[in-house]
Amino acid sequence: MTDPGQRLRSSLAADQSATPAVEFDSPIAMEALRATRVLHAADQEPFPAPGRIRVITIANQKGGVGKTTSSVNLGVALALYGLRTLVVDLDPQGNTSTALGVDHSVGTPSVYDALVGDSSLAEVVHPTTATPLLSCVPATIDLAGAEIELVSVVAREYRLRRAIETYLQELPPERRPHYVLVDCPPSLGLLTLNALVAGDEVLIPIQCEYYALEGLGQLLNNIDLVRRHLNPGIAVRTILLTMYDGRTKLADQVAEEVRKHFGSLVLDTVIPRNVRVSEAPGYGQSVVTYDPGSRGSTSYVEAARELAQRGVTLPPLPSRPTPGTPVAAPLRAAFPDTDGGTVPVPPSAEERS
Ligand SMILES: Nc1ncnc2c1ncn2[C@@H]1O[C@H](COP(=O)(O)OP(=O)(O)O)[C@@H](O)[C@H]1O
Numbered sequence: 001m002t003d004p005g006q007r008l009r010s011s012l013a014a015d016q017s018a019t020p021a022v023e024f025d026s027p028i029a030m031e032a033l034r035a036t037r038v039l040h041a042a043d044q045e046p047f048p049a050p051g052r053i054r055v056i057t058i059a060n061q062k063g064g065v066g067k068t069t070s071s072v073n074l075g076v077a078l079a080l081y082g083l084r085t086l087v088v089d090l091d092p093q094g095n096t097s098t099a100l101g102v103d104h105s106v107g108t109p110s111v112y113d114a115l116v117g118d119s120s121l122a123e124v125v126h127p128t129t130a131t132p133l134l135s136c137v138p139a140t141i142d143l144a145g146a147e148i149e150l151v152s153v154v155a156r157e158y159r160l161r162r163a164i165e166t167y168l169q170e171l172p173p174e175r176r177p178h179y180v181l182v183d184c185p186p187s188l189g190l191l192t193l194n195a196l197v198a199g200d201e202v203l204i205p206i207q208c209e210y211y212a213l214e215g216l217g218q219l220l221n222n223i224d225l226v227r228r229h230l231n232p233g234i235a236v237r238t239i240l241l242t243m244y245d246g247r248t249k250l251a252d253q254v255a256e257e258v259r260k261h262f263g264s265l266v267l268d269t270v271i272p273r274n275v276r277v278s279e280a281p282g283y284g285q286s287v288v289t290y291d292p293g294s295r296g297s298t299s300y301v302e303a304a305r306e307l308a309q310r311g312v313t314l315p316p317l318p319s320r321p322t323p324g325t326p327v328a329a330p331l332r333a334a335f336p337d338t339d340g341g342t343v344p345v346p347p348s349a350e351e352r353s
């Protein structure tokens with residue numbers, strides 16, 4: 001097995017080796033060419049559509065590991081390469097909304113209105129400035145109170161799932177997104193629980209730094225509980241290594257350990273630490289649109305390509321648990337805010353309207 005650093009270097013080299021060396025022999029020209037490739041991507045080689053609509057929950061209760069950056073940039077890359085994508089911002093900080101150029105000031109119709117209020121998702125979906133195939137459900141600061149407000153809401157764990165399901169059903173097939181990415185807050189409360197119940201799979205970004213694996217056991221344990229008691233389809237399908245710094249031994253060690261533990265779930269592409277990635281949100285942009293030829297951008301495009309290729313064949317989803325089944329004590333212990341009695345009956349369309 002090649003080492004992760006080597007893999008990263010060859011992934012970047014592969015990107016450059018396709019460049020005609022004679023006309024494009026300066027770094028700037030090469031970067032410009034890469035940028036053109038990224039921005040006119042769909043004309044050249046669209047990504048393959050997934051076997052079914054993929055609802056991917058991007059979770060890790062640690063903050064600052066790249067959940068938001070990955071939701072934004074994978075979303076933009078998938079859409080630029082021809083796949084309709086919806087990004088749901090489930091973090092009250094609203095950083096995903098900012099990076100996608102979507103207003104999230106107080107009063108903007110947002111995910112809060114669909115989770116706690118009576119709005120349908122269709123009423124709170126906004127177009128993005130990034131690319132036409134990408135839309136976003138923004139998060140406003142109202143969402144900060146949602147964890148508490150949801151406690152008294154019927155079928156509180158299912159709110160997001162029902163909202164997404166109804167939204168998808170009501171759209172004509174040719175307008176349904178291929179991908180729905182849900183960006184979680186850095187905690188394991190009711191918002192993240194909603195995201196884990198809503199998703200069919202989890203993508204965990206792991207930062208190539210000290211303590212990268214800390215808390216991961218708890219996350220995996222909670223995902224397992226959700227799978228056993230609320231959402232049998234949920235599974236960790238993708239691990240993305242982020243903020244890789246090739247100059248440090250540590251980054252390689254972390255990457256190696258993650259690969260040893262998670263095997264083929266880990267994408268070959270590693271996201272390097274790149275200053276353009278951290279600058280982009282300040283301009284209300286993803287790095288893919290802000291500096292398409294940068295390493296941050298091209299590696300997110302590569303990661304999205306891998307994600308799309310792996311999504312062509314997916315296992316069928318199991319059926320959902322019967323409402324009324326007792327929710328086990330371990331789930332209550334992991335998520336103290338669940339009602340903890342029985343699996344709730346998802347609200348019907350009439351109840352919600
Ligand atoms: N590959 C990267 N290179 C440099 N900075 C990054 C990279 N990925 C994320 N960052 C920066 O790190 C910070 C945390 O990332 P973020 O995606 O917000 O994490 P999370 O959503 O998990 O809290 C942000 O300031 C972001 O701009």
Ligand SMILES: [Mg+2]
Pocket residue numbers: 067068069091095184185186
């Ligand atoms: Mg975030």
